[in-house]
Amino acid sequence: MRLYRRDAAIHLPTARTWLILATAAALAVHVVARAGDSPPVNESGASLREAQSAAFRAALQNVAPALVRIETIGGAMPVEQTTTPEGETIAASGFRQADGPTTGLICSADGYILTSSFNFVRDPPVITTTLADGRRFVARLVARDRAARLALLKIETAGLPVCHWCPPDQMRVGQWTLLAGYGHGGDAHALSVGILSALSRLNGRALQTDARASPANYGGPLFDLDGRVLGICVPKAGQGEDEVAGVEWYDSGVGFAIRSDYIQQVLPLLQAGRDFKQGSFGLRVQAADPVIGGDPDEAPLGGVRLVQVLAGGPAAEAGLLPGDLITAIGRQPTMRPIDVLRAVARIPAGERITITYIREGVQRTCTVLTGDVKEPARQQHSPPASQPSASQPEKAPEHPPDAP
């Protein structure tokens, strides 16, 4: 699937042009100021600020045709819970958790819409969408990826304007990144501006931004000054596996967006109507130690040591043993524990995957058939991964692995 198109973005007088013009203007002003012998002026900086604002608006204008307002009707109504001083959890009062619209992004001309699964925690029976041109459609929830907090909707139509993806090799930490969403109500979307804080978070699934991510824009795009989409904004934080975990980090300056390349990888599965569930391997790798795991000199063989293999699990079935040094999962080399986590984060259950490993100095390969992990999103009190049992498939790779 080739979805990246360098020339695809609609080139209005874009961001870059604005900045160039502004710089030129700034230069001119500066020269004039020197000639006129007036005090150091602010105009140069001021026009740069103006150019930035114009660039933000141009970016928004580029992405806006693919933005979708989503409304849900009915479904379970979670009530807000509070904890009493005695530590008892009670329902605070009867009001709804939130009742505003949410945001999605058209990713195919025939009506597939990417959004966040956060927007459907109530399992609403009716989902309607309003496109940028005002047309409304009933939408069907096609599939979810709860681990990445993504959801895919479908509306029955054709010829829609689609978003344009930014490939990861063109993303840079520090670049301007913007969020837009319909969550605050009204017909217009709200804009949030920040920079790209990190390229790889949450086992390689997500980008990090300091733009204000919140229910106002979860499900909406994180985009650059050309309006190209870097990822889909989702709530996610720390180790929380609950479907709404991470919302508590809203507006904090630590926001996440699921990377465009991850989305390309899971999209075919979602479009086929299948939820993405991360496959289990039934293995545990050495602790993610910055020295042992990170420095190739310290680990001359280059690989990740298996410290535990779950009896009867997929890895054991394939013949892997504790002590084996994993050097690649599929075509992904695994030099450090984080590489293992990143690789397995993208492999669904029921997939055959080749693992390359070194045992007794000899490189070997085996094929693992990944197992079905119990859905992580809905189990609020999962047993600690350090106590795997034969009946409960281990989901060790989800967590930073520790030596047992």
Add this chain to the structure above:
Amino acid sequence: MIKPGRSWLAFALMGLLALRAADGGESLPQEPLAPAIAAASERVVKLYGAALGREKAYGSGVLVSADGQIVTALSLILEGRALRAVLPDGRAFPAQVERRDEQRQLALLKIDAVNLPYFDLGDSAEPAVGDWLIAASNAFKVADGPEPVSISIGVLSGRTNLAARLRAQDFPYDGPVLLADMIISTPGSAGGAVVDRQGRLVGLIGRSVISKRTNTWLNYALPSPEVAAFLRGQKYQPRAAQAGTGAHSAQTPLALGIRLFDIGGRTRPAYVERVRPNSPAAWAGILPDDLVLSVNGETVGTCDELRQAFASAPAGVPLTLVVKRGETLHVCELVVDPEGK
């Protein structure tokens, strides 16, 4: 890889830097927003009062006249006896509450001072989405004595009509607000200023409220025209009440021929159970089993919300309903009989 456009920019910037260097480096390049920041800092006061309950006993206010009129957001600190306003130069004055506006949740204070810098509310501008804004407030009361208030910067996110709660209560103001892309919902920020690049007041930071739409603390400001209207003594009419006053239709679904499927359950989507023949609903083409999604553009999630929307709709104007029938949406216009039959 540097694209041609980027390298152009880079050269231009280098040129600019070289010119700056040629100045002899006698001055640092001035922050372009400095004048606006200075204007805001000079016109925002810190408010302190007696603690009442758990409310933090501090806040912010903006000067709106040379003789010491201050607008702030309503809060419990105004109820204390020892209300003081501390000017940016460190002078402290006792402040009196002159007027309150329960609808806009604003208050007008007065201190006994003259020749103060102030915001001219006639001078307010309409910022565009994406324009840089500056917030100045006594957030977390970290500014001591003559220290200027805290400054933050962000863009205008957008505009919306407020739908919020203050604790468990509905917040009375439901009019237009500016959404700010910076954190101004913090303790002590309410009553602070949001200014544009020219230092003009574009909004007053409102009370910390939770948005009903997102269930999050909302970073918003009351637009300057609303603040000006308060100063002129103009009353604010909540939108809900506006719809309910005067020529208000007080329609019910039943009167227009719709019987709702309204039994049990905690969520009751507005499904139509029956349509009375020869009724406005029948003429509009509404059918049994239709699910009403919106009335005049407002989403209705439940039977109760549908009734509210009907009751508050303006009289004599057709009601526009969007209904879901099977997997398609239909727009139906209910023409209300002027004689109310």
